[in-house]
Ligand SMILES: Nc1ncnc2c1ncn2[C@@H]1O[C@H](COP(=O)(O)OP(=O)(O)OP(=O)(O)O)[C@@H](O)[C@H]1O
């Protein structure tokens with residue numbers, strides 16, 4: 001047998017499918033095969049790694065004269081594929097037709113469905129008809145018959161699917177999500193993201209690119225990447241879970257303004273971003289947090305979280321030991337709280353780097369996907385020019401934490417109360433402030449905002465400004481593997497590569 005092209009080397013874990021190939025007349029009449037009475041052939045479809053973490057489906061066809069030998073090869077390779085137990089066979093797919101540039105349906109039909117079908121993955125597809133359709137559906141569907149759930153859309157759509165799955169599992173386990181100390185049950189069913197949204201930060205931060213074909217291939221090969229999830233409560237009421245950004249001030253205001261401009265598509269964030277930047281509002285409040293002492297890294301590390309990350313693996317071991325010791329019981333947490341009062345332009349808590357096409361290294365470049373901590377970034381009141389310098393550093397290689405007005409902490413839980421709600425609670429209410437306008441009347445140009453901002457929770461607004469947040473280590477799983485280190489050059493091939501078999 002002779003492979004075409006020559007020297008093709010593929011690990012079995014990256015074979016997508018093997019199929020018998022019907023040779024047409026033209027193919028039969030080329031090269032040495034034209035001398036054969038009736039050549040037989042099979043095609044191996046495999047993952048080809050291109051630049052910038054992009055994956056493509058490539059193929060190579062093998063020809064031979066012996067039909068029996070050809071069938072043996074097909075059989076042997078199919079058996080190898082059957083041995084890849086982490087690969088999904090049956091998936092539930094939710095498509096948001098209105099996310100991003102409204103191309104979710106065509107992206108799925110043209111780029112993803114043909115690959116799933118090639119890899120013999122069967123699907124049940126739901127095109128959502130309204131917000132929360134996927135979430136509500138997940139609360140009643142028989143999830144046990146699926147090997148994973150796929151969402152086609154942006155961060156908001158992922159958030160919806162994640163809420164449906166986590167909520168379903170807590171409901172089935174009799175856990176009350178309103179109890180902020182409840183020992184939640186982990187979600188082991190994997191979620192795949194086909195990016196078709198406006199920011200696609202969760203996809204970009206876990207795969208390294210926002211590209212539907214690459215994501216589909218990570219699903220097909222059965223990758224698994226655990227993710228930290230933060231639970232957000234207001235007193236004893238559950239509000240939401242977050243995996244990427246919980247942002248108050250700048251990112252909350254952008255989101256609130258941009259929601260009214262959904263018709264603009266992804267451009268709405270640029271428009272509202274510019275407007276919010278010009279408004280330059282800051283907010284007063286108190287942040288209390290518990291530092292994450294269990295994890296080895298720091299937000300100022302030079303190294304980033306990559307596939308097989310050592311720091312995330314350590315956290316996984318700690319989590320397993322903790323489960324062994326306490327089971328599902330909640331361990332009382334007596335660790336110290338640090339308290340910071342101030343005037344902030346932005347308070348950002350990120351469970352992952354939040355890298356996205358707009359900011360390729362993200363809001364916190366050294367944050368880890370699965371270490372059980374979030375990076376809490378406090379941007380204090382500063383001049384517009386300094387804030388611009390800070391924002392610009394999200395787009396280049398300079399250190400965005402190297403400013404006197406920016407502090408960053410790695411935390412396992414935090415709480416925030418705005419000055420306004422603190423004042424209201426202690427009954428020092430200034431009726432004048434409440435009745436007339438939102439801005440400081442004594443200093444109209446000072447940008448001090450006596451109204452609250454809004455929390456941006458993975459692209460959805462929260463109803464309350466006072467929140468309590470707890471990070472749950474490796475709480476959900478994605479069809480991803482984290483960002484590969486120089487994926488193009490450093491591909492490590494397994495011993496079971498088909499080249500050995502040839
Ligand atoms: N059929 C639908 N009609 C209206 N809204 C929907 C529908 N299906 C889902 N949604 C809601 O649309 C919201 C936004 O969708 P999505 O995240 O896919 O796009 P986006 O906001 O443009 O992207 P990103 O979140 O990456 O910025 C989600 O929160 C989801 O609840």
Ligand SMILES: CCCCCCCCCCCCC/C=C/[C@@H](O)[C@H](CO)NC(C)=O
Nearest residue numbers: 155199201244245354358359391394458459
């Ligand atoms: C003048 C230059 C300004 C450049 C500023 C670039 C900063 C972009 C950073 C984007 C961070 C995105 C974090 C992710 C948030 C998502 O959860 C959310 C929903 O998709 N998206 C937004 C924009 O809120």
Ligand SMILES: [Ca+2]
Nearest residue numbers: 228351368373
């Ligand atoms: Ca983390």
